Amino acid sequence: MATMYYEQNINEDVLKGKKIAIIGYGSQGHAHALNLKESGFDVVVGVRPGGSFDAAKADGIDVKTVAEAAQEADVIQILLPDERQKAVYEAEIAPYLQAGKALMFAHGFNIHFGQITPPADVDVFLVAPKGPGHLVRRQFQEGAGVPGLFAIHQDATGQAKDLALAYGKGIGAARGGLLETTFKEETETDLFGEQAVLCGGATQLVRAGFETLVEAGYQPELAYFETLHELKLIVDLMFEGGMATMRYSVSDTAEWGDYVAGPRIIDETVKARMKDVLTDIQDGTFARRWIQENENGRPEYTKFKEAGANHQIEEVGAKLRAMMPFINEGKEKVVREVAA
Ligand code: NDP
Ligand code: MG
Numbered sequence: 001m002a003t004m005y006y007e008q009n010i011n012e013d014v015l016k017g018k019k020i021a022i023i024g025y026g027s028q029g030h031a032h033a034l035n036l037k038e039s040g041f042d043v044v045v046g047v048r049p050g051g052s053f054d055a056a057k058a059d060g061i062d063v064k065t066v067a068e069a070a071q072e073a074d075v076i077q078i079l080l081p082d083e084r085q086k087a088v089y090e091a092e093i094a095p096y097l098q099a100g101k102a103l104m105f106a107h108g109f110n111i112h113f114g115q116i117t118p119p120a121d122v123d124v125f126l127v128a129p130k131g132p133g134h135l136v137r138r139q140f141q142e143g144a145g146v147p148g149l150f151a152i153h154q155d156a157t158g159q160a161k162d163l164a165l166a167y168g169k170g171i172g173a174a175r176g177g178l179l180e181t182t183f184k185e186e187t188e189t190d191l192f193g194e195q196a197v198l199c200g201g202a203t204q205l206v207r208a209g210f211e212t213l214v215e216a217g218y219q220p221e222l223a224y225f226e227t228l229h230e231l232k233l234i235v236d237l238m239f240e241g242g243m244a245t246m247r248y249s250v251s252d253t254a255e256w257g258d259y260v261a262g263p264r265i266i267d268e269t270v271k272a273r274m275k276d277v278l279t280d281i282q283d284g285t286f287a288r289r290w291i292q293e294n295e296n297g298r299p300e301y302t303k304f305k306e307a308g309a310n311h312q313i314e315e316v317g318a319k320l321r322a323m324m325p326f327i328n329e330g331k332e333k334v335v336r337e338v339a340a
């Protein structure tokens with residue numbers, strides 16, 4: 001069984017009085033910086049001049065260049081896109097990593113796949129919320145918290161674990177629970193989850209269902225409600241009470257259809273391919289392809305992104321959502337960022 005830590009098990013004093021540099025002010029960066037600041041910690045954000053710099057400033061955060069923030073901080077959390085971390089680390093962070101400082105991540109990719117090798121005399125650990133950054137911020141403001149993982153790669157000072165727990169408490173993750181793991185387990189399970197279930201699996205399932213209905217002559221708007229919009233309502237029930245709660249709320253007819261048709265759609269062949277995807281993650285095949293894709297200037301990524309944006313489900317969805325402004329009430333930030 002997993003070892004879990006909650007707010008009452010954690011003493012955050014070890015992190016008080018230390019300066020925490022949040023490098024990057026994107027999805028995770030803005031959430032960590034603002035949550036830590038409101039939890040009473042000393043935070044500086046390090047980013048290059050531009051949109052993120054201006055956003056941090058507008059949010060009332062102390063903001064500097066990456067090098068300046070890394071230089072003055074005791075704890076440096078790298079919240080840049082994974083594929084950019086190596087270059088920024090080498091140029092603007094490594095020169096300021098004196099003995100006894102702490103280097104942090106929110107995902108183990110660069111350490112686990114050998115892209116970044118920190119000096120032996122610094123602490124290296126990760127605190128990874130199990131949710132999108134905008135929800136890490138939103139839930140914190142609501143008094144809730146997205147659960148998180150923490151892992152220690154190097155404990156040079158003997159304080160790495162206490163620092164990780166204090167940080168996790170500061171961003172609100174200990175309200176949901178902090179689970180102890182390793183860089184290897186965090187990296188491999190995070191990549192698998194997003195590829196097979198959360199992002200890759202879910203979008204392909206929705207898309208295939210939408211296309212099946214539209215190709216059979218049903219109205220696209222109805223297909224959107226049925227396969228995308230309602231999925232959130234169903235997932236909310238699973239989130240609140242597991243599969244049984246969802247099955248309690250839907251009709252017995254829906255529940256019977258779930259039992260007999262579900263395994264025809266997601267069968268053993270799907271699981272076999274999930275295992276192939278997991279193998280590609282474990283043996284480094286996925287990491288090599290993604291690093292190469294970035295070195296090539298992202299030709300395939302760009303193609304996939306365009307194709308996704310041009311799919312009929314996005315066009316139909318945009319029109320229907322415009323008639324349901326309540327969906328995004330109080331949540332404009334993410335939608336605005338996507339539209340920008
Ligand atoms: P984002 O893409 O949202 O963050 C981008 C930020 O990095 C922006 O502030 C951007 O600034 C800055 N940046 C990019 N390149 C540079 C550069 N060369 N120099 C300085 N700043 C730069 O990242 P995420 O928040 O998605 O991911 C951060 C980390 O968190 C990753 O390790 C990821 O795996 C992990 N993670 C992410 C989750 C998520 O919800 N997204 C969930 C859990 C973990 P600018 O505006 O100037 O481009
Ligand atoms: Mg991830």
Ligand code: MG
Pocket residue numbers: 130131190194
């Ligand atoms: Mg994840």
